[in-house]
Amino acid sequence: MFETLTREADDPLLALTPLFKADPNPAKVDLGVGVYRDDLGRTPVFRAVKRAEALLLETQETKAYVGPEGDLAFIEAFWNFVAGEGRDAAGVQTVGGTGALRLAAELLRRSGSSRIFLGTPTWSNHSAIFQAAGLSVVTYPLFDVASQNLLAGEMMSTLADRAQPGDAVLLHASCHNPTGAVMDDATWAAVTEMILRKGLVPLLDSAYQGFGTGIESDAAPLRRLLDQVPETIVAASASKSFGLYRERTGAVYATSPSPATRDKLKSHLVTVGRGSYSMPPDHGAAVVRTILTDPELREDWRTELDEARQRITAMRAILAEGLSPLSPALAAIATQQGMFSLLPLDERRIIELRQRSGIYMPLSGRINIAGLNSGQAPGVIAALRAHAARG
Numbered sequence: 001m002f003e004t005l006t007r008e009a010d011d012p013l014l015a016l017t018p019l020f021k022a023d024p025n026p027a028k029v030d031l032g033v034g035v036y037r038d039d040l041g042r043t044p045v046f047r048a049v050k051r052a053e054a055l056l057l058e059t060q061e062t063k064a065y066v067g068p069e070g071d072l073a074f075i076e077a078f079w080n081f082v083a084g085e086g087r088d089a090a091g092v093q094t095v096g097g098t099g100a101l102r103l104a105a106e107l108l109r110r111s112g113s114s115r116i117f118l119g120t121p122t123w124s125n126h127s128a129i130f131q132a133a134g135l136s137v138v139t140y141p142l143f144d145v146a147s148q149n150l151l152a153g154e155m156m157s158t159l160a161d162r163a164q165p166g167d168a169v170l171l172h173a174s175c176h177n178p179t180g181a182v183m184d185d186a187t188w189a190a191v192t193e194m195i196l197r198k199g200l201v202p203l204l205d206s207a208y209q210g211f212g213t214g215i216e217s218d219a220a221p222l223r224r225l226l227d228q229v230p231e232t233i234v235a236a237s238a239s240k241s242f243g244l245y246r247e248r249t250g251a252v253y254a255t256s257p258s259p260a261t262r263d264k265l266k267s268h269l270v271t272v273g274r275g276s277y278s279m280p281p282d283h284g285a286a287v288v289r290t291i292l293t294d295p296e297l298r299e300d301w302r303t304e305l306d307e308a309r310q311r312i313t314a315m316r317a318i319l320a321e322g323l324s325p326l327s328p329a330l331a332a333i334a335t336q337q338g339m340f341s342l343l344p345l346d347e348r349r350i351i352e353l354r355q356r357s358g359i360y361m362p363l364s365g366r367i368n369i370a371g372l373n374s375g376q377a378p379g380v381i382a383a384l385r386a387h388a389a390r391g
C-alpha cells in the first residue's frame with residue numbers, strides 16, 4: 001500500500017540548510033533560516049531562559065501531565081504579554097505558533113467559517129496549515145516587491161468585493177514575514193472597520209512581538225483591534241520572543257464578550273488539542289511563565305530582547321544604505337520591521353549568489369536580516385551590487 005504514495009516535495013526553506021552546510025566557502029552567509037542570530041552568528045539561549053531553567057530543575061516535583069489546556073499560569077501571563085492586562089479570552093497552550101494557527105483554523109471550521117483570506121506573500125506554512133484544517137484559502141496580493149509597497153488598496157478591495165460574513169482574515173500582528181512591511185494605523189483602522197461591517201473574523205498571527213519597535217508598541221495595533229472587534233482569534237508564538245524555537249511554545253486565544261461563549265470556545269480548543277496530541281509539552285511554557293512572573297527575570301529578558309531588536313535595526317540601516325543605489329525602493333529596508341525583508345531578485349540571480357558568493361537565501365528572495373553580522377554586511381552588499389551590475 002505504501003508503495004502507491006508519491007513523494008512530497010521538501011520544504012524549500014528547510015532544504016536550504018543542508019546546502020549551506022555543504023558549501024566549503026569560508027565566507028558563506030546564511031540569510032535563509034528564520035531564527036535570530038547575534039553578531040557572532042549564534043542563536044543564544046536568553047540569560048533569563050537559562051536562569052528560569054535552573055530554577056525549574058531545582059523546584060519541579062513531578063512530570064505528571066500538565067492537563068489538556070496546558071499550564072494555566074503560562075496561558076494567563078502570555079496573554080497579558082500579547083494582549084495587555086484586563087482583556088478576557090479563552091486560551092489554550094499549543095505546540096508553538098504553528099499549533100496555535102492549526103487549532104485556530106479548526107475552531108473557525110467548527111464555528112461555521114469555511115474560508116480564510118490571506119495576503120501574499122506570507123509565511124510559507126500558512127496555506128498548508130489552513131488547508132489541512134479544511135479551510136479554503138483565498139489569496140490576494142499584499143506587497144509589491146519592486147516598489148517595496150504594502151498593497152493596502154488590494155486588501156481592502158478584495159475584502160470588500162469577495163469576503164462574506166463568517167469568513168476569516170489572517171493578519172500579521174507585527175513584523176510581517178516575509179516582507180517586514182509595516183501596516184500603518186490608517187490601514188489597521190480601515191481593515192478593522194471592514195471586519196466589523198462585513199462580520200468577518202480576524203485571526204491575528206503574533207510570532208515576532210518585540211522585534212519591531214518594542215514589546216508594547218508591537219502589540220498596539222492588535223490590542224486596538226481587540227478593543228473594537230468582539231470576536232477574534234489570536235495565535236501567539238514564544239519561539240522568537242523568548243528564543244525557545246525547539247521547545248514548541250505558544251498559545252491560541254479566542255475572544256467573545258460572553259463568558260458562556262468563552263467557556264464553549266475553550267472546550268472546543270481543548271477537544272481539538274486532545275484529539276491531536278492529547279496534552280501540550282511542559283518545558284517551554286514553564287520557562288515563559290517563570291520569566292513573565294518574576295520581575296527580575298522579566299527585566300533581564302526584556303533587556304536582551306531589546307538588544308536583539310537594536311542589532312536588527314542597525315543591520316537594516318546598513319543594508320538599506322548599501323542597497324539603495326541598486327534601487328531607491330530598497331531604502332525601505334531601514335524602516336521595515338522584524339527579521340525579514342524581501343529582495344527583488346529573480347531565481348537565477350539567487351542561485352548565482354549561492355554558487356559564486358556563498359550567500360544563501362530562499363528562491364523567494366526573503367532575507368533574514370538577523371542572519372547578517374556587521375563583519376559580513378559589507379561583503380554581502382558588495383556581492384549583491386556586483387551581481388546586479390553583471391545583469
Ligand SMILES: Cc1ncc(COP(=O)(O)O)c(C=O)c1O
Pocket residue numbers: 034095096097098099123172177205206207237238239245248249250
Ligand atoms: C508568521 C509566522 N507565524 C507563525 C510561525 C510559527 O512559529 P512556531 O515556530 O512557534 O510554530 C512562524 C514561524 O516562523 C511565522 O513566521
